[in-house]
Amino acid sequence: MNAPDPLNAAATVPDINVFLQRWRQWSDEVRATPHERDLRYGLTDDETLDLFVPHRGAPLVVFFHGGYWRRLHKDDLTFVARGLAPHGTAAAIVNYSLAPAVPLETIVDQARASVAWLRLHAGAYGADPSRIVVAGHSAGGHLAAMCAVAGPVRAVASLSGLHDLRAVARSFANEWLGLDEQRAAALSPTLLAPAEPCVVVATAGECETAAFHAQGRDFAAAWRDRGCDAAYADSPGDNHYTICERLNDPDDALVARIAALAA
Numbered sequence: 001m002n003a004p005d006p007l008n009a010a011a012t013v014p015d016i017n018v019f020l021q022r023w024r025q026w027s028d029e030v031r032a033t034p035h036e037r038d039l040r041y042g043l044t045d046d047e048t049l050d051l052f053v054p055h056r057g058a059p060l061v062v063f064f065h066g067g068y069w070r071r072l073h074k075d076d077l078t079f080v081a082r083g084l085a086p087h088g089t090a091a092a093i094v095n096y097s098l099a100p101a102v103p104l105e106t107i108v109d110q111a112r113a114s115v116a117w118l119r120l121h122a123g124a125y126g127a128d129p130s131r132i133v134v135a136g137h138s139a140g141g142h143l144a145a146m147c148a149v150a151g152p153v154r155a156v157a158s159l160s161g162l163h164d165l166r167a168v169a170r171s172f173a174n175e176w177l178g179l180d181e182q183r184a185a186a187l188s189p190t191l192l193a194p195a196e197p198c199v200v201v202a203t204a205g206e207c208e209t210a211a212f213h214a215q216g217r218d219f220a221a222a223w224r225d226r227g228c229d230a231a232y233a234d235s236p237g238d239n240h241y242t243i244c245e246r247l248n249d250p251d252d253a254l255v256a257r258i259a260a261l262a263a
Contacts, residue, residue: 005172006209006210007162007167007168007171007172007209007211007212008172009138009212009239009240009241012207012208012209012239012240013239013240013241016241019241019242019244020072020076023077023244023245024076026078026079026082026248027076027077027078027079028075029079030052030078030079030081030082031050031075031078033052035050035053035081036051036052036053036125037050038050039125041094041113041114041117042110042113042114042117046095046097046098046110047095047096047097047110047113047114048074048095049074049092049093049094049095049114049117049118050078050081050092050093051090051092051122051125052081052084052085052090052091052092052093053090053125053126053127054088054089054090055088055126056126057126057127057128058088058089058090058126058127058128059088059089059127059128059131059132059133059154059259059262059263060089060090060091060118060122060127060129060132060133060262061080061084061089061090061091061092061132061133061134061135061157061258061259061261061262062091062092062094062114062115062118062133062134062135062144062147063077063091063092063093063094063135063136063140063144063247064094064096064111064134064135064136064137064141064143064144065077065093065095065137065139065140066136066137066138066139066140066141066160067098067138067139068138068139068173068176069099069104069107069139069173069176069177070098070099070100070173071098074093074094074095075095077093077137077244078093079247079248080093080247080248081093082248082250083246083247083248083249083250083252083255084247084250084258084259085250086250087250087255087256087260087263088259088263089258089259089263090122090126090127090128092118092122092127094111094114096110096114096143097110099176099177100176100177100178103178104165104179104183104187105183105187107143108143108146111143111144111146112146112147112150112151115132115134115147115151115153116151118132119132119151131262131263132153132154132262133153133154133155133156133157133258133261133262134147134148134153134155134156134157135156135158135258136157136158136159136161137159137160137161137243137244138159138160138161138162138240138244139162140161141159141160141162141163142158142161142163142165142187142189144157144158144161145158145161145163145189145219146187146189148194148195148198149189149192149193150195151195152194152195152196154198154199154261154262155200155201155262156194156198156200156201156223157201157257157261158200158201158202158203158216159203159204159235159244159254160203160204160205160208160212160215160216160243161202161204161216161219162215163188163189163190163202163215163216163218163219164188164189164190164191164218164219165179165184165185165187165188166181166184166188167211167215168184169183169184189219189222189223190215190218191222193223193226194226197226197227197228197229198229199228199230199261200219200220200223200224200228200229200230200231201231201257201258201261202216202217202219202220202230202231202232202233203216203232203233203234203235203243203254204216204234204235204240204243205235205237205238205239205242205243206234206237206238207238207239208238208239208240208243213234219232220232235254
């Protein structure tokens with residue numbers, strides 16, 4: 001029998017759908033509150049974002065969902081705004097195209113385009129484009145870090161992020177990513193440098209596989225060597241999915257830390 005793929009997060013929980021259904025319910029509740037919906041940052045129908053601004057001049061967290069670059073939608077992770085708003089922090093929840101319909105390079109370009117669009121336009125909606133933190137869960141952590149490679153940000157917050165894609169290219173995910181060693185290296189934040197030194201908060205659930213811990217730990221160490229204030233820590237008691245659920249709770253210490261990065 002083959003050993004389980006250490007990067008197959010879904011295989012580490014009895015039923016991933018329990019989490020996805022709960023996330024969608026929370027997100028539906030949050031989308032019922034006032035916000036800017038489906039703002040278009042690019043040319044395709046996939047390139048949209050939702051923007052929640054609790055007050056004029058609020059700092060901004062730009063959040064990218066996970067799903068191994070092949071599943072989920074911004075509407076599944078809107079609940080992130082609920083945790084941040086009581087801290088006076090705006091949230092942009094970004095949608096993007098999915099593999100294998102588009103290559104990973106296109107997804108990265110879209111993520112970067114969303115941040116560039118927000119730099120230009122967030123102020124018109126009341127957020128402060130000079131105080132941007134990029135954040136994401138799993139594949140979204142990768143996209144957040146790749147945005148920091150392209151342009152300066154205050155901080156990167158990566159929850160169970162994937163940062164060395166050479167390991168991903170050897171995993172089950174390469175079925176839809178189709179990466180070779182050269183492309184994987186070129187798309188690996190751990191092997192790249194930020195546009196400017198920034199704060200890095202990397203974490204993974206205590207109950208996740210060693211492979212996810214290594215992804216966050218090695219990323220933080222690499223960017224610390226490149227001048228960033230970077231740290232990695234396990235999130236006590238969490239698996240790959242419950243760590244993301246922390247963002248639904250304004251009183252959670254991780255939410256408060258992310259909000260403080262933008263303040």
